[in-house]
Amino acid sequence: MSEPAVEVHNLAKSFRKSSGAARSGGAGARPAARGLFRRKPRAAPVKVLDVPSLDVRPGEIFGVLGPNGSGKSTLIRIISTLLLPDEGQVRVFGRDVVREPLAVQRMLNRVSADAAFFRKLSAMENLIHTARLYGLAQREGAARAREILSRLDLSREKMDAEMHELSRGMQQKVALARAFLTSPILMLLDEPTTGLDLKSKREVQTFILEIRRDHGATVLLTTHDMVEAEALCDRIAVIDEGRIRACGSAAELKIAAREKVAAPSGAEPTLEAAFLALTGRTMEDAEQEKENPA
């Protein structure tokens, strides 16, 4: 039973940043020659993820909290077999993501901030396609899809409308339904509420709690929203520049932060303050820096 849902060991991932307008301008930067074989200045690889160890326990909602560009999606993609790690191992319920991708793929599904669908197909058609890919029969898939979508308050009419006619919030619900449809024991939610209006955000959050309560699925959720992390997650890993700075429950993180810097007397520490103490900067600073690198 104590086998971790996700087990990360010495994981590292680097990317070559070919665009990197801000960081180029060095000696070799001449205007790109045109044509088929124009040579791009080949950028050095930048390490975007460096995680010595991380365990997600079965049945918990585990949060990865960090600013934009901190490596959250990269971690999620490695777990979901969409990216290969440069170094280290990642196991999902004991199965290695590189060596046994099919076994891992069967156990998980993922929702990301941009809900991607075949826009010209309806929600139902999209979901039935997914159901078939995961080996469900057409009827079973359709029935389950309908059930989940109505639980998410999608009317019949909307289920059969082409995806591009649905609002952002509704699309995100369909994305949740698509992931949930395949009965994953590990749900990867990559900023599932980013860009949603308040009402949709609430509904999505409620659904996440329901999934865990009714189905005992493990949820790995990334977010840059402190309130969301605190409200939903049993444990939170604070990530910044690809490194995990701290890991624990929201309460534990606050205590850790208090020990690190003396909290202003009397003030109840917030997760915000904890983030500042643990990473040495505020979330806003971290995001600003990402946008205008020095």
Added chain:
Amino acid sequence: MIAAVVKAKATYAFAERQFLLTKRYWAWEAVYLLYSLSMTLSIGFLGAGMQQLTGQQIDSGKIIVYLLTGSLLWGYLSALFWDVSNIISWERWEGTIEYTFMAPVARWTHIVGVCSFSIVYGMLRTAVLLALVTVFFHLDMSRANLPVAFAVLLTASFSFVGLGTVVAVLPLLSPEKGAQMTGIVEGVLLLVSGVYYDISVLPGWMQWISKLSPATYTLKGMRGALLEGKSLSNSLDTLIPLAVMGVVLIPLGLAVFGQGERYCKRTGRLKRSG
């Protein structure tokens, strides 16, 4: 057993999806058919005009069918290559590529599913075009062996799927230009295969290459069936090489595609936003 059923379902899922998308974009499909028809007709007129051009009495019906075979194959091949290369480019455009690539589906199941729809649909389109031009030019098809012509095309399709899978790697590696490259591959393939002429008119080195091209045997087999009414047993000289090439090219295509996929997953080229 269960694994086989799951695979069959997944294969069908891709075929069905292609069908639904084609249906949803039916107006564009109609436009595309019109385009193919005009290309085919203009090649037909090239044959019809041969008499005026040379001032000789020639069997223009035969020339038209000869040329049309090339034109029809070109249309069929480009639709098939387009669909195969779209396995990547379309899904990248829709943004669904990551969801498809993280589904527990072997890549060959994926490719077979997409191609099986493409082959069936392509055959139908070819049959419709052939019927239209036959009426248009009052061609005499009484001697033609149509089932054998389509059997040759079907057998050749396996080789084309294999080649197409190799070509499908291009959009995986270059999102901007990859899809256009597939057109170039197709053009060169048909050039050396005698699309509108007998390969004996090609320079020696090109003839040598043409022996390795499945399109060469396809054209020869289809022309034999359409012009001389060759039977199945008389067409084995083209069917057998085509079958052998299919057996070689499909695994080769999958291997190359697998390498391309791994490269993309290592360098983060599948998709990076989000």
